[in-house]
Amino acid sequence: MPEQTVSHDELDHTNDEEEPCKELIILYATETGNAQDCADYIARQCRRIGFHGRVLNVDAYSPIDLIEEPLVLFVVSTTGSGVEPRAMTALWNILLRSNLPSDLFEGLPFAVFGLGDTSYEKFCWAAKMLSRRMKSLGATEICERGEADEQHPLGIEGTLEPWTAEFLKVLSQLAQHPEGHEVASSTTPPPRVVLPAASSTDLKNAKDPMDNDSRYHRAKVSVNRRMTAQDWYQDVRHLEFDFEDDVKYDPGDVAVIHPIAEAEDVQSFLDLMKWSDRADTPLTIRRNVTGK
Incomplete structure (x- = not known):
C-alpha cells in the first residue's frame, strides 16, 4: 500500500x-x-x-x-x-x-x-x-x-x-x-433487502458465477459418514468427493460447498409452499436499508 x-x-x-x-x-x-x-x-x-x-x-x-x-x-x-x-x-x-x-x-x-x-x-x-x-x-x-x-x-x-x-x-x-x-x-x-421483479436490463446483465469463476469445481459425494456419536448434539461428518477436474489444494485450504438440489425435491418444496405458479419469476435483490 x-x-x-x-x-x-x-x-x-x-x-x-x-x-x-x-x-x-x-x-x-x-x-x-x-x-x-x-x-x-x-x-x-x-x-x-x-x-x-x-x-x-x-x-x-x-x-x-x-x-x-x-x-x-x-x-x-x-x-x-x-x-x-x-x-x-x-x-x-x-x-x-x-x-x-x-x-x-x-x-x-x-x-x-x-x-x-x-x-x-x-x-x-x-x-x-x-x-x-x-x-x-x-x-x-x-x-x-x-x-x-x-x-x-x-x-x-x-x-x-x-x-x-x-x-x-x-x-x-x-x-x-x-x-x-x-x-x-x-x-x-x-429487512435489509427487498425482492422486486427483475427488469429486462437486470436479466441481460445477470451472470452465473459458476460459469465464470475457475475456482468452482463440480463433484459428487462419495462418502458421507457421521463421526460423532448418535446421541451427541453435534453432527460432525466425514465427507469425500469425486471430482471431474484435477483439483490441487494445500493443507489448511477451505472448501465452500454449493449443493445442487434434485429437481423432484425442488418441485415438492414449491408445491408444499404453493409457489409453483411464481417459482420461475426472476427477482432482483435490492438493498432496503440505506447507509453511508
Missing part, C-alpha cells in the same frame, strides 16, 4: 455540534462463513434500534477508510494455531506497520467479536491481537470483546446472542437514547 499522509484534522472523529451518528460498519474476516453469519446477525439486531450497519468482507474494504468511519465492529475468526483468516492478512500487515502514529485512530470507537475454539491453545487469538493493536493506535474499545467458543454447549450462538444484547445497550447509550430506554427483544428488524 502506498504511503499516506494524513492531517490531524482528518483524524478527528468528534464534533460536539453534530447529532449522534447512527451508522456503523461491520467488517468480517472468515474462512468458512461463520464470521459472516455473525456479522449479518449483529447488523439485523442493530437495525432494531435504528442503527444502519454496512456489512463488508474485510478484503473488500479499503483500510485507509477506517479513519473516516463513525464506528467500527470487527467480527473475526481464528484459524489453525492463532492465525487470522487470509482475507484479513492485508489489513493486518498494514496495521502492524511501525511508522503508524499512536494517535492514528484517536476518537474512533470500535468493538471486536471473535470466533474460536478452546480446544486450540491460541483461542480467539486474531480477535485479541486486533483489539490490542487498535487500542495501541488510539482507538477506543466501547464494549468488552466477545469471544465465541465452538465448544460451548450452544455453539457460537451461546456467546453471540448475549454479547449482541450488551453491544446494543452500548449503541443506545452512544445514540443518547433517553434514560431508561430498553432495547426491544422481540421486535422484528426491518
Whole structure:
C-alpha cells in the first residue's frame, strides 16, 4: 500500500455540534462463513434500534477508510494455531506497520467479536491481537470483546446472542437514547433487502458465477459418514468427493460447498409452499436499508 499522509484534522472523529451518528460498519474476516453469519446477525439486531450497519468482507474494504468511519465492529475468526483468516492478512500487515502514529485512530470507537475454539491453545487469538493493536493506535474499545467458543454447549450462538444484547445497550447509550430506554427483544428488524421483479436490463446483465469463476469445481459425494456419536448434539461428518477436474489444494485450504438440489425435491418444496405458479419469476435483490 502506498504511503499516506494524513492531517490531524482528518483524524478527528468528534464534533460536539453534530447529532449522534447512527451508522456503523461491520467488517468480517472468515474462512468458512461463520464470521459472516455473525456479522449479518449483529447488523439485523442493530437495525432494531435504528442503527444502519454496512456489512463488508474485510478484503473488500479499503483500510485507509477506517479513519473516516463513525464506528467500527470487527467480527473475526481464528484459524489453525492463532492465525487470522487470509482475507484479513492485508489489513493486518498494514496495521502492524511501525511508522503508524499512536494517535492514528484517536476518537474512533470500535468493538471486536471473535470466533474460536478452546480446544486450540491460541483461542480467539486474531480477535485479541486486533483489539490490542487498535487500542495501541488510539482507538477506543466501547464494549468488552466477545469471544465465541465452538465448544460451548450452544455453539457460537451461546456467546453471540448475549454479547449482541450488551453491544446494543452500548449503541443506545452512544445514540443518547433517553434514560431508561430498553432495547426491544422481540421486535422484528426491518429487512435489509427487498425482492422486486427483475427488469429486462437486470436479466441481460445477470451472470452465473459458476460459469465464470475457475475456482468452482463440480463433484459428487462419495462418502458421507457421521463421526460423532448418535446421541451427541453435534453432527460432525466425514465427507469425500469425486471430482471431474484435477483439483490441487494445500493443507489448511477451505472448501465452500454449493449443493445442487434434485429437481423432484425442488418441485415438492414449491408445491408444499404453493409457489409453483411464481417459482420461475426472476427477482432482483435490492438493498432496503440505506447507509453511508
